[in-house]
Every structure is written in C-alpha cells, then in structure tokens.
Amino acid sequence: MRDPKTIAAKLFEGDRLALSRSISWAEDADPRFPKTLACIWERVGKARRLGVTGPPGAGKSTLVNELARHLREADRTVGILAIDPSSPFSGGALLGDRIRMEDRTKDSGVFIRSMASRESHGGLARASVDACDVMDAFGFDEILVETVGVGQAEYDIVGAADTVLVVLCPGAGDGIQAMKAGLLEVADILVVNKSDLPGADRLQTDLEEATHTRDIRRDGWEVPVVGVSAAKDEGLDKLLGAVDDHRAHLERVGLEAVRRQKRAQQVKRVVGERLDEELWGDGGLGGRVDSALNAGSTAYDIAELLLQDVLGGKLMAQTRDSKTEAAH
Amino acid sequence: MRDPKTIAAKLFEGDRLALSRSISWAEDADPRFPKTLACIWERVGKARRLGVTGPPGAGKSTLVNELARHLREADRTVGILAIDPSSPFSGGALLGDRIRMEDRTKDSGVFIRSMASRESHGGLARASVDACDVMDAFGFDEILVETVGVGQAEYDIVGAADTVLVVLCPGAGDGIQAMKAGLLEVADILVVNKSDLPGADRLQTDLEEATHTRDIRRDGWEVPVVGVSAAKDEGLDKLLGAVDDHRAHLERVGLEAVRRQKRAQQVKRVVGERLDEELWGDGGLGGRVDSALNAGSTAYDIAELLLQDVLGGKLMAQTRDSKTEAAH
Incomplete structure (x- = not known):
C-alpha cells in the first residue's frame, strides 16, 4: 500500500491505515500526496x-470533544484534526484525553489526528487543508479542526473551514483582547465557554455589543454569541443549532463560491511551497545570493536581480499587458 | 523629506524623524525603502x-529596559525594536512603560520603536531586519530586538540578531516546555529571570543539564545559563559579560560569515514578498486560479500548471544544469 492509486482505493473501502498514511504524506509534503488527492478528489x-x-485555556479541547459526542449521538461521523502550533506556551492539545476518548468509545465513527510542525506555519495550513480533504473523501460527515488562536498563522488554518467558532472564556480582559487580536474578524460564531463562571454574562454582553458596533457581518450573517459550558454539557445543542444556521446561510449565499475562494488560498500555499523548493532547494539560487552578498549588495537589489532572471521578464510583461487591457 | 536621498542624508545627520520615517517605509513595504537602504548601506x-x-510573562520587557539602562551607563547608545506579534494572548510589549522610560530619561542615546503586523509574519521578520539596518546606519551601538517566543515566526525575527537571549522564569514545567518548543535551539544565551523566586535553581540546573546533554553548541559555543533578576537589577552585568563573550566568539569564528548567512535569509524574505506581489497582485494569476478551480482541478494540479508557465521552464532547466555540473 505504497502507491497513490492503491491508497485511494483502500481509502474508499474505509481503510483507516490508508487514511493515516495519506495524511502523513500530506504532512511530509510527500510527492505521492498530490497524486493521491487527484485520485480521491471527486469525493471531496x-x-x-x-x-x-x-486563546489558550478557553477550553477548546473539551468543547471539541463534547461537540464530537453530540454529533455522534445525532449519528454523524466525525473526523478531528488537532493542530499543535509547536509552542508549549500557547496551550497545546490534550492529546492524552483524546486518545483515551477514542479508546473508550471504540467508535469507528470517530477519527482523531494531531498535526504539528516546527518547520513552517504556511506548510501547516496547507497540510491541514489536505488532511481535511482526505477525511472528507473518506466519508466523514463532520470535520472539526482545532487550533489555538495565537496569531495570523493559526487563523489561516481554521479560516479554511466553512464555519469558524472562536471560543473565549471569562477572564482578565479577554473580551477586549479578542477584539484587539482580530479574533472577532475570523469568527462566524462566538462561543463563551465556562458560562457558569463569574464574568461570563459580562463577557457575553461585551461581545454582543462588539459584534453590533463593529460591522463584522459578512454577506448579511450576524455573528451570534453562544454561551456554553462544555465541561458540564450545557448549551451544546444551541451551539450546534447556530452551526446549522450558519451552514444554511452559506448555502443561501452560495457555499460553492465561498469554498472556491478558500480553495484559491490553498493554491497560493502550494505555489509558495513549490517555489521555495525550486528557488532555494539544491541547485537553486543560494550560491548566487552568496556571491551577490559578498559584492556588497542589499537584499532588495539582489532580490530584484534574481526575480528578473527567474521570471525572465515573462510574468512582468504579462502583468503589464493585463493592466493595460484593464485601463482600456 | 519625502525622497530616499534626503532621508538618507538626514539620517546621517542624526535626524530622528528621518529614522522613524524610514522604518515606517520598511514596515509599509513602501517602494522608497529599498532606495533608502541602498543609500545608507555603507554604514550598516x-x-x-x-x-x-x-514565553509570555518571563519578564522580557523589564529585562530589555534594564539591559538598555546598563548599556547607557557604559556610554553605549541603544536602539530598541519591540515586536508585537499581534496576539494579545502571547503577552505583548508594555509599550506604556517604554514610553515613560523614554520620557523620563529624555536620553538622545535611546530610541524605542514598536512594530506590529496582522498581515504576515514573514513580512514582519523582513521589516524588523530592515528597521535594525536603519538603526544601525543611524549609528546606535547596540540594537535590542524583543519578541515573545510563541513559535517559529518569532524565532525567525530574533534569529536575525547576532546573539539571541532566551528568557525563562521559574514556573510549571517551563524548562521542559522550552526544550520541547525548540527554544533551546535558538538560544545563544539562556537567561533565568526572576532568579530569586522558588524553583529558579531547579530551572537553572535543568537547563544546564539540557545544554550539556543535547548537543546544541554551534561552532564550539557552549550556551551559558545566566540567572538574573531584572526587576531587582541583579545579574545584569554578568549577562552583559556573557553577551560580550558570545560576540568575541563570533568574531573568532567569523562574524561576517555568520551575518552573511543571516542576510541570505533576508534575501529569501524579500524574494518571497516580491513574488507574492507579482503572482497574486493586480493582473496576476488570481483569475486563472478561479477558472481552473471551476474546472475541478486540485490545488496541486493548478499550482503545477501555473509554475510551469510562470517559470517558463527556465529555472527548472537551470536547476538541472547545475545538478549535472555538480555530479561531474
């Protein structure tokens, strides 16, 4: 089971080893992955x-586990992708809990995978979309992607999903901080977790005001604020109701167009990675950079020379043409 | 004062407005920045x-302030660049304190600048190196770049410096977490801050063991672990002594070669940003991605087609040639 066609066939048969292996290929940027994806693309x-x-400590892992449990009760199969952004200071996924959960249920309707990368945040976003594509083709009804929200790179990962939940919990200034951090901008649904704790009502009110004041609606979607207590299993049905509402909204405004826009981001990521290989891999431009640096040029001057050479004036001419066309 | 030559001349005269403006140009990727840099490059x-x-809470801001104070007492001028990685959950710089510090001292030998970016971490690393180049050409003896260590993107920023201090403080498993996160790999000097708190000795011992066990020495440099209490002004001279030692080590092994290697990273960042503009800006490839997606291709297939077209087979042929040469 080492070639893309066999993996694809096995995947369609429900083989979990094939599922794991193809996700590993995506993670490792193995050249067999693109071929595998092409074989299974029709089912994505x-x-x-x-x-x-x-943010760390908001209770994302618990919430994801509870969401998975509720979805299973509703007879939906669930694939979970837990992204560890390589920093221990940002929380990290409680994989131990996850593994215990999987063992306990022995539920073939749940699949859990974690993904970590020290290499590149760009590569991680690309690989996480790939992993979702594989789980999608495998046949899971629901795919949950969890990542701690510490910066743009992480928003990029969850932003590839159809619906983004931003989970907050009461704590020192978290509501204000979330606004500052752009967490509101990425949210389709705001979740106030640990809603039984002091300060939860205040946080909920603050967030509701913020969503009204700042115009963060997209295509007419008003971001709801839903209070839950994941650990106590309170409010989950309401939250899943909001997810259903958002899905219905997407279908109304055109789910396919929204997805195509997100898919275009994935093309950019792949192009970026491939260019990196071509330009900076063995036999790439590294040697020429060294000699130009020795000659005392700035990074900008060197970059300009390399680009003119690599692109051979081709793209720039193309760009000029289409700009001229647009002007007419 | 709106053209690169005037800015460069003013910069050399010690004009702080010119200093600020050129850093803003770097931050905004203004086309005047590369020209400015070329004008001042000889003095960088x-x-x-x-x-x-x-990690957040380790006391980096306090340490940087105290380092600046000690350096000023030794009659060194200091430029400080505080990077806010746009996330409130990762700590953020106490700019208020910094501004008060600057006001209080009214010291023309200190310059403080903060930089934030929601856009792209890649762009932030590029701009932070640019800002250091400008401060360098302006004439500061010492440049301090501070960023919270939450992931690879942040290491990329501080990694452009000659000497990297990783600051930790006693707390639940921070030593082990630092090892897991690759913080040790990026460190030239490990600093145990708040060394008067319980657990500091243990952390120091753990780190010393780790640096001995794991071979993280580069070119024969043994990473020292230095205990300080920045808030109580204890151990700062010892720390600055370790910085001097590292600098002497760099000069022994070849400072210029080390810097050239780091400068090559900056060339990559600039090439990456410029390619982004060329490929995805107005008149770029966006439209073609859309039609290919509509036709049902995967991101990988689309990327491959675009690359073949953009690079026109040129780079790939070049790559093959140089590989063939290398084989002979």
Missing part, C-alpha cells in the same frame, strides 16, 4: 468543516 | 544586535 466536498480556535 | 554593520525572546 461532502463534509461540513468546522474550525475551532481561541 | 557596526552595531551589535541582540535578540530577546521567551
């Missing part, structure tokens, strides 16, 4: 994709 | 560059 697009992010 | 390279990173 059925799953609902839910991104979950928020 | 004299300053000592010190990167400071570590």
Whole structure:
C-alpha cells in the first residue's frame, strides 16, 4: 500500500491505515500526496468543516470533544484534526484525553489526528487543508479542526473551514483582547465557554455589543454569541443549532463560491511551497545570493536581480499587458 | 523629506524623524525603502544586535529596559525594536512603560520603536531586519530586538540578531516546555529571570543539564545559563559579560560569515514578498486560479500548471544544469 492509486482505493473501502498514511504524506509534503488527492478528489466536498480556535485555556479541547459526542449521538461521523502550533506556551492539545476518548468509545465513527510542525506555519495550513480533504473523501460527515488562536498563522488554518467558532472564556480582559487580536474578524460564531463562571454574562454582553458596533457581518450573517459550558454539557445543542444556521446561510449565499475562494488560498500555499523548493532547494539560487552578498549588495537589489532572471521578464510583461487591457 | 536621498542624508545627520520615517517605509513595504537602504548601506554593520525572546510573562520587557539602562551607563547608545506579534494572548510589549522610560530619561542615546503586523509574519521578520539596518546606519551601538517566543515566526525575527537571549522564569514545567518548543535551539544565551523566586535553581540546573546533554553548541559555543533578576537589577552585568563573550566568539569564528548567512535569509524574505506581489497582485494569476478551480482541478494540479508557465521552464532547466555540473 505504497502507491497513490492503491491508497485511494483502500481509502474508499474505509481503510483507516490508508487514511493515516495519506495524511502523513500530506504532512511530509510527500510527492505521492498530490497524486493521491487527484485520485480521491471527486469525493471531496461532502463534509461540513468546522474550525475551532481561541486563546489558550478557553477550553477548546473539551468543547471539541463534547461537540464530537453530540454529533455522534445525532449519528454523524466525525473526523478531528488537532493542530499543535509547536509552542508549549500557547496551550497545546490534550492529546492524552483524546486518545483515551477514542479508546473508550471504540467508535469507528470517530477519527482523531494531531498535526504539528516546527518547520513552517504556511506548510501547516496547507497540510491541514489536505488532511481535511482526505477525511472528507473518506466519508466523514463532520470535520472539526482545532487550533489555538495565537496569531495570523493559526487563523489561516481554521479560516479554511466553512464555519469558524472562536471560543473565549471569562477572564482578565479577554473580551477586549479578542477584539484587539482580530479574533472577532475570523469568527462566524462566538462561543463563551465556562458560562457558569463569574464574568461570563459580562463577557457575553461585551461581545454582543462588539459584534453590533463593529460591522463584522459578512454577506448579511450576524455573528451570534453562544454561551456554553462544555465541561458540564450545557448549551451544546444551541451551539450546534447556530452551526446549522450558519451552514444554511452559506448555502443561501452560495457555499460553492465561498469554498472556491478558500480553495484559491490553498493554491497560493502550494505555489509558495513549490517555489521555495525550486528557488532555494539544491541547485537553486543560494550560491548566487552568496556571491551577490559578498559584492556588497542589499537584499532588495539582489532580490530584484534574481526575480528578473527567474521570471525572465515573462510574468512582468504579462502583468503589464493585463493592466493595460484593464485601463482600456 | 519625502525622497530616499534626503532621508538618507538626514539620517546621517542624526535626524530622528528621518529614522522613524524610514522604518515606517520598511514596515509599509513602501517602494522608497529599498532606495533608502541602498543609500545608507555603507554604514550598516557596526552595531551589535541582540535578540530577546521567551514565553509570555518571563519578564522580557523589564529585562530589555534594564539591559538598555546598563548599556547607557557604559556610554553605549541603544536602539530598541519591540515586536508585537499581534496576539494579545502571547503577552505583548508594555509599550506604556517604554514610553515613560523614554520620557523620563529624555536620553538622545535611546530610541524605542514598536512594530506590529496582522498581515504576515514573514513580512514582519523582513521589516524588523530592515528597521535594525536603519538603526544601525543611524549609528546606535547596540540594537535590542524583543519578541515573545510563541513559535517559529518569532524565532525567525530574533534569529536575525547576532546573539539571541532566551528568557525563562521559574514556573510549571517551563524548562521542559522550552526544550520541547525548540527554544533551546535558538538560544545563544539562556537567561533565568526572576532568579530569586522558588524553583529558579531547579530551572537553572535543568537547563544546564539540557545544554550539556543535547548537543546544541554551534561552532564550539557552549550556551551559558545566566540567572538574573531584572526587576531587582541583579545579574545584569554578568549577562552583559556573557553577551560580550558570545560576540568575541563570533568574531573568532567569523562574524561576517555568520551575518552573511543571516542576510541570505533576508534575501529569501524579500524574494518571497516580491513574488507574492507579482503572482497574486493586480493582473496576476488570481483569475486563472478561479477558472481552473471551476474546472475541478486540485490545488496541486493548478499550482503545477501555473509554475510551469510562470517559470517558463527556465529555472527548472537551470536547476538541472547545475545538478549535472555538480555530479561531474
């Protein structure tokens, strides 16, 4: 089971080893992955994709586990992708809990995978979309992608999902900080977790005001603020109701167009990675950079020379043409 | 004062407005910046560059302030660049304190600048190196770059400095977490801050063991672990002594070669940003991605087609040639 066609066939048969292996190929940027994806591409697009992010300690892992449990009770199969952004100071996923959960249920309707990368945040976003595509083609009804919200790189990961939940919990200034950090901008649904704690009502009110004051609606969607207590299993049905509402909204405004826009981001990521290989891999431009630096040029002057050479004036001419066309 | 030549001349006269403006141009990727840099390039390279990173709450800001004070007492001029990685959950710089410090001292030998970016971490690393180059050409003896250590993107920023301090403080498992996060790999000097708190000795011992066990020495440099209490002004001289030692080590093994290697990273960042503009700006490839997606291709297939077209087979042929040469 080492070639793309066999992996694809096995995947369609429900083979979990094939599922794991193809995700590993995506993670490792193995050249067999693109071929595998091409073989399974026709079956990609059925799953609902839910991104979950928020600051460390907001209770994302617990929430994701509870969401998975509720979805299973509703007879939906669930694939979970837990992204560890390589920093221990940002929280990290409680994989131990996850593994215990999987063992306990022995539920073939749940699949859990974690993904970590020290290499490149760009590569991680690309690989996480790939992993979701594989889980989607495998046949899971629901895909949950969880990442701690510490910066743009993480928003990029969850932003590839259809619906993004931003999870906050009461604590020192978290509401204000979330606004400052652009967490509100990435949210389709705001979740106030640990809603039984002091300060939860205040946080909920603050967030509701913020969503009204700042115009963060997209295509007419008003971001709801939903209070839950994941640990106590309170409010989950309401939250899943909001997810259903958002999905219905997307279908109204055109789910396919929204997805195509997100898919275009994935093309950019792949192009970026491939260019990196071509330009900076063995036999690339590294040697020429060294000699130009020795000659005392600035990074900008060197970059300009290399680009003119690599692109051979081709793209720039193309760009000029289309700009001229646009002007007419 | 709106053209690169005037800015460069003013910069050499010690004009702080020119200093600020050229850093803003770097931050905004203004086309005037590369020209400005070319005008001042001959004076870049004299300053000592010190990167400071570590988890939120380790006391980086206090340490940087105290380092600046000690350096000023030794009659060194100091430029400080505080990077806010746009996330409130990762700590953020106490700019208020910094501004008060600057006001209080009214010291023309200190310059403080903060930089934030929601856009792209890649762009932030590029701009922070640019800002250091400008401060260097302006004439500061010492440049301190501070960023919270939450991931690879932040290491990239401080990694451009000559000497990197990783600041930790006693707390639940921070030593082990630092090892897991790759913070040790980026450190030239490990700093145990708040060394008067319980657990500091243990952390120091753990780190010393780790640096001995794991071979993280580069070119024969043994990473020292230095205990300080920045808030109580204890151990700062010892720390600055370790910085001097590292600098002497760099000069022994070849400071220029080390810097050239780091400068090559900056060329990559500039090439990456410029390619982004060319490929995805107005008149770029966006439209073609849309039609290919509509036709049902995967991101990988689309990327491959675009690359073949953009690079026109040129680079790939070049790559093959140089590989063939290398084989002979």
